[in-house]
Amino acid sequence: MTANIPQTTKTRYARAIVASKRARWDIDADVIRGRTFSPADKFLPDGLSLAGELGFLSDEDRVLFSQVQGRTYANVFGLVERFINAKVLEISQQYFLGDQTALEALVRFSDEELKHQELFRRIEALAEQSMPDGYSFMHDPNGVARVVLGKSTWSVLALTCLIELFTQVHYKDSIEPDARLSPLFKDVFRFHWMEESQHAVLDELEWAVEDARLAPAERDRAVLDLIELVAAVDGILKAQSEADAAYFLVKANSSFSANEQDVIRAALLRAYRYQYIFSGIQRTRFPEILRQHITEAQFHRITRALSALG
Ligand SMILES: [Fe+2]
Ligand SMILES: [Fe+2]
Numbered sequence: 001m002t003a004n005i006p007q008t009t010k011t012r013y014a015r016a017i018v019a020s021k022r023a024r025w026d027i028d029a030d031v032i033r034g035r036t037f038s039p040a041d042k043f044l045p046d047g048l049s050l051a052g053e054l055g056f057l058s059d060e061d062r063v064l065f066s067q068v069q070g071r072t073y074a075n076v077f078g079l080v081e082r083f084i085n086a087k088v089l090e091i092s093q094q095y096f097l098g099d100q101t102a103l104e105a106l107v108r109f110s111d112e113e114l115k116h117q118e119l120f121r122r123i124e125a126l127a128e129q130s131m132p133d134g135y136s137f138m139h140d141p142n143g144v145a146r147v148v149l150g151k152s153t154w155s156v157l158a159l160t161c162l163i164e165l166f167t168q169v170h171y172k173d174s175i176e177p178d179a180r181l182s183p184l185f186k187d188v189f190r191f192h193w194m195e196e197s198q199h200a201v202l203d204e205l206e207w208a209v210e211d212a213r214l215a216p217a218e219r220d221r222a223v224l225d226l227i228e229l230v231a232a233v234d235g236i237l238k239a240q241s242e243a244d245a246a247y248f249l250v251k252a253n254s255s256f257s258a259n260e261q262d263v264i265r266a267a268l269l270r271a272y273r274y275q276y277i278f279s280g281i282q283r284t285r286f287p288e289i290l291r292q293h294i295t296e297a298q299f300h301r302i303t304r305a306l307s308a309l310g
Helices: 007-023 027-032 059-095 102-129 141-149 153-175 181-215 217-252 258-283 287-294 298-307
Strands: none
Touching: 007 102, 007 181, 027 102, 027 181, 059 102, 059 141, 059 153, 059 181, 059 217, 059 258, 102 181, 141 153, 141 217, 153 181, 153 217, 153 258, 153 287, 181 287, 217 258, 217 298, 258 287, 258 298, 287 298
16 A cells, blocks of 8 residues: 655655754663763753642752653663664555655654664663662663554544643753753753754654544544543653652652652643643643644544543
């Protein structure tokens, strides 16, 4: 099967290739450069970690709070990039004997996601060296990918588009402007952002290609798949926020009252839902792109499901 691509779309694939070549970087030579983390380093900015809401945290505990979330942030990206890459390789098959520009853009996309997963494994290892023992990331990338890839391509591309759009907003609005972040942590997400900008363009193109293939009843099922995928993401966030809260409460310097412990647990879940679901919906073009593909009734179904997440 080959896809026929209009000229304007062809130009967008070609531009993505040019941008990808320009951004290209190396994990050691450009990003890590022999650096390590120190226990005093702040990882995730307050705009994403919601640390500003916890006025009772000491400065030292505030740093640990940012580190736990930053470490999880790197691990979550490593996890989602497993299924994103598998889906990109799968959809690239339609261009094997067709448009070679689209194929090259997707092959570069895949190559970059493999490199990003390696980068996030390196960051996890560096965080492990500098942080107190006992942190654990609860989810296996392959297990999650098997569940996600069992859903319709339309819904996986929609979720991927959401993720790759919020990645950019997180960097530009929160990570880049925070002068107190670890320079290494900031560089990881600066270089990641440089290559992700093209991915969001390609997600949007491929989502439209897939959408054009679907009959209305298939699209209706795909909307349900998307709702189930977001619910699955939320399940991951709940489990990880509980694990991260337990780790933080044991490793923090202060001891907290029962009420403060509840506030910390709730803030972590709210921060994770904001980072991985709501920031993409509230602060990117995602709803606009979604609306191009679905009916008002389907849009409301998705909105209702999201508001049930609280
Ligand atoms: Fe990536
Ligand atoms: Fe990406």
